[in-house]
Amino acid sequence: MELFILFLSAILVNNFVLSRFLGICPFLGVSKKVETAVGMGMAVTFVMTLASMISYMVYNWILVPFKIEYLYTIAFILVIASLVQFVEMVIQKVSPTLYQALGVYLPLITTNCAVLGVAVLNMNEGYNLIQSIVHGVGAALGFTLAIVLFAGIRERMENNNILTAFQGFPIALITAGLMSIAFLGFQGLL
Amino acid sequence: MMDITSILYPVISIGGLGILFGAGLGYASKKFAVEVDERIPKVRDLLPGANCGGCGFAGCDAFAKAVVEGTVNPSGCSVNSKEAIEEIAAFMGLKVEQTEKKVAVVKCKGTCDKSTNKYEYYGITDCRDAALIPGGGAKGCSYGCLGLGSCKKVCPFGAIKIEDGIAVIDEEKCTACGNCVKACPKAVIELVPVSKQVRVLCNSLDKGKEVKESCSVGCIGCRMCVKVCEYGAMNFENNLAHVNYEKCTQCMACVKKCPTKAIHGEIISEEVNSSTQAS
Numbered sequence: 169m170e171l172f173i174l175f176l177s178a179i180l181v182n183n184f185v186l187s188r189f190l191g192i193c194p195f196l197g198v199s200k201k202v203e204t205a206v207g208m209g210m211a212v213t214f215v216m217t218l219a220s221m222i223s224y225m226v227y228n229w230i231l232v233p234f235k236i237e238y239l240y241t242i243a244f245i246l247v248i249a250s251l252v253q254f255v256e257m258v259i260q261k262v263s264p265t266l267y268q269a270l271g272v273y274l275p276l277i278t279t280n281c282a283v284l285g286v287a288v289l290n291m292n293e294g295y296n297l298i299q300s301i302v303h304g305v306g307a308a309l310g311f312t313l314a315i316v317l318f319a320g321i322r323e324r325m326e327n328n329n330i331l332t333a334f335q336g337f338p339i340a341l342i343t344a345g346l347m348s349i350a351f352l353g354f355q356g357l358l
Numbered sequence: 359m360m361d362i363t364s365i366l367y368p369v370i371s372i373g374g375l376g377i378l379f380g381a382g383l384g385y386a387s388k389k390f391a392v393e394v395d396e397r398i399p400k401v402r403d404l405l406p407g408a409n410c411g412g413c414g415f416a417g418c419d420a421f422a423k424a425v426v427e428g429t430v431n432p433s434g435c436s437v438n439s440k441e442a443i444e445e446i447a448a449f450m451g452l453k454v455e456q457t458e459k460k461v462a463v464v465k466c467k468g469t470c471d472k473s474t475n476k477y478e479y480y481g482i483t484d485c486r487d488a489a490l491i492p493g494g495g496a497k498g499c500s501y502g503c504l505g506l507g508s509c510k511k512v513c514p515f516g517a518i519k520i521e522d523g524i525a526v527i528d529e530e531k532c533t534a535c536g537n538c539v540k541a542c543p544k545a546v547i548e549l550v551p552v553s554k555q556v557r558v559l560c561n562s563l564d565k566g567k568e569v570k571e572s573c574s575v576g577c578i579g580c581r582m583c584v585k586v587c588e589y590g591a592m593n594f595e596n597n598l599a600h601v602n603y604e605k606c607t608q609c610m611a612c613v614k615k616c617p618t619k620a621i622h623g624e625i626i627s628e629e630v631n632s633s634t635q636a637s
Contacts, residue, residue, distance in 0.1 A: 226375065234367040243372060250379035254386055261390035268416070327482050 171302050177358050178306025184282045185314040186344075186351040191282030195315055196340055198273055205319035207266075208273050209312025213305070215251055215277050216286055220304025223247050223287035224297055244287045252278045282311055318347060397426045400449065404442045405435060410514040412436055412535025425450065436460065437515075437533040460534040461552040462517075462527050465561040466503035467620065469522040473573040474498035484508050489543035498572030501562040503546050509538035554603045556613060556623040563596045577620040583612035 184190045191212075198208045223244045231237050256274050260267045267274070277283060286307045290300040321343055330339050402422035409417040413434050415424055424430040425446065432438075432446040436459075447453065479488060479496035485508040494500040505523040517531035518538060525538075529552065539547045546561045558577060562569050566578035579597040591605035592612060599612075599621070613623035 230371050230375070234371050236368045236371060239368055239372060243375060246372070246375055246379060250383055253383055257383075257386050257390040260392050264392075327484050327487055329482060 171299065173358055174299060175302050175306040178303050179310040179313065180351070180354040181358055183310040183314055183351050183354075184285065184307045185311055186348040188285065190285040191280050191311055192344075194273070194276060194280055195311075195318065195344070196337070198276075199315050199319040199322055199340075202316060202319045202323060204273065205315045206312070209308075209315055211255070211274055212277055212280060212283070212311055213308035215248070215255060216283050216304045216308035216311075217301060218251055218255075219244075219248050219283050220286050220290055220300045220307075221297070222251065224290060224295075224300040227287075227291055240288070240291060241284075244284055248283050248287070249278050282307065314347070314351075318344065321347075395423075395426050397450075398422050401425050401432075401446055404438075404446045404449075406437045406439075406442075408437060408514050408533075408535075410437060410533075410535040410537060412533070412537065437535055459552045460549040461529050461532045462534060462536070462538055462547050463550050463557055463559070464503055464509075464525045464527060464547055465557070465559050466501075466524055466546050467559045467575040467622075468497065468499060468502045468573045469524055471522075472575050473502060473523075474571070484511075486541070486543045494544075499562050499564070499569070499576060501544060501546070501564070502573065502576075503542075504544065508541045508543070509547060512537040512541040551603050554601070554606055554608065556601055556606055556608050556610065556621065558599045558601055558620060559622045560598065560620040563598055565597055569597075575618050575620055578618055580617060582615045582617065583621060586611045586615045 178184075182188060185192065185195045194208055194212075199205050226243050226247055227237070227240055231240060231243060252275060256267075259274070286304050290303055293303075295303055322340060325339060325343070334342070398419075399422075402419060405418040405422060407418050411417065413421050413430070413436070415421040415430075421430070421435060425432055425434075432443045432450065432452065435443070438446075475496050476493050476498055477496055479491075481488060481491070483506050485495070485504040485506045488495045488504050488506055495504045497504055503524040505520050505525060507518075507520050507525070509525050510518040510520060514535065514537065515531050515533055517528045517533075518525050519528070520526070525547070527538075527547075534549050536549060539545075539549060544561065550557060560569075560575070560577035562573070562576045564572075564576075566580065569576040569578045577598050579594075579599075581594055581599075583599050584592045584594050588609070588611070589605050589607055591602045591607070593600040593602055601621075608623065610623050613621050
């Protein structure tokens with residue numbers, strides 16, 4: 169039950185994009201089409217889950233015993249970067265179609281601060297291995313949910329008559345802000 | 359004195375992690391290596407790189423791959439220049455299939471002063487949305503160009519502009535990629551051979567009386583062009599004249615005869631005209 173609450177809170181209440189404001193770059197950059205947004209969400213989910221697991225292991229089994237916790241940022245980045253590289257290779261071999269669909273967004277996950285964010289949060293909150301993984305999956309699904317919803321809205325906005333001054337990113341940022349306020353409504357859920 | 363271990367441990371652990379991941383990735387890159395045909399980038403370099411999708415593939419990369427695999431002829435790219443197509447063909451040891459260059463034509467002359475409007479349209483400036491409104495848009499003729507520029511938006515070459523309420527195509531810039539043909543909700547754009555100048559610039563299937571009410575330059579279905587054509591190049595179907603480009607000799611008889619000037623044709627000088635007739 170505790171794990172379920174953790175999972176749900178990571179998706180809705182503490183949504184990484186809309187209430188923690190992490191991973192804004194892909195949120196704005198890859199949200200022009202629902203299709204690519206879904207692909208991005210799936211790739212992030214995969215990387216985030218593995219990253220939260222491996223970074224937990226690296227932190228608790230290597231950094232803590234050596235008493236060099238202050239190196240966590242560089243260690244986590246190392247984990248995430250090599251993980252993304254590995255995922256890219258595997259996908260290219262196993263499913264060229266998916267590789268084509270994801271394109272440049274796959275390597276971009278390396279610089280997605282939401283992935284680093286989930287690793288750092290797991291460490292700060294002192295979650296154990298299972299909790300870390302559940303939190304990672306929840307956060308990733310929350311990211312996917314936010315980016316897909318946002319892409320749906322932006323697809324519709326394409327056909328609207330928007331003031332010249334607001335066209336493009338300004339209106340996207342305003343929309344993201346309104347979505348964030350909407351997600352504030354989940355605050356009372358738990 | 360500073361403890362030597364405070365330097366040693368970070369170096370060993372982070373360095374060790376780096377080496378471990380590096381070795382893992384190195385192994386993975388061997389294990390999951392994907393062979394790429396080295397001819398593909400060379401063919402790709404000879405393509406225009408507009409990624410317009412006119413060839414039916416996902417982009418120039420996909421087209422280059424298909425050329426190397428032999429599933430498509432280099433001339434399948436209508437955008438590419440003749441020289442580049444021949445170069446690719448020579449590189450791949452293929453023969454070029456000769457295809458006549460085509461150009462997109464908007465089959466509508468209903469500019470603001472020549473056609474009527476059913477109502478004033480204040481909405482999304484996109485034909486695909488406007489066409490969903492009852493009546494199929496504001497234009498009096500439900501087959502004509504709405505002039506809201508859906509085709510202009512999808513044209514990767516900037517060859518379309520909206521002038522006086524209808525889309526106008528710049529034949530110099532048009533590469534016949536066909537994006538506008540797909541985008542137009544009225545199916546008013548057609549790809550025609552660039553060398554044939556006689557074109558019926560009307561898309562209306564309405565009867566003559568209705569056409570007259572909504573537009574002064576529409577095809578009213580009088581069949582004058584069919585009667586006047588000596589070569590049987592004019593077909594008539596659903597109240598609308600069509601040119602059979604294979605039979606048309608561009609004698610311009612129909613252009614002169616058409617009472618509403620719905621058939622477009624640039625009058626070619628007598629000399630050229632007679633030589634085409636002789637052949």
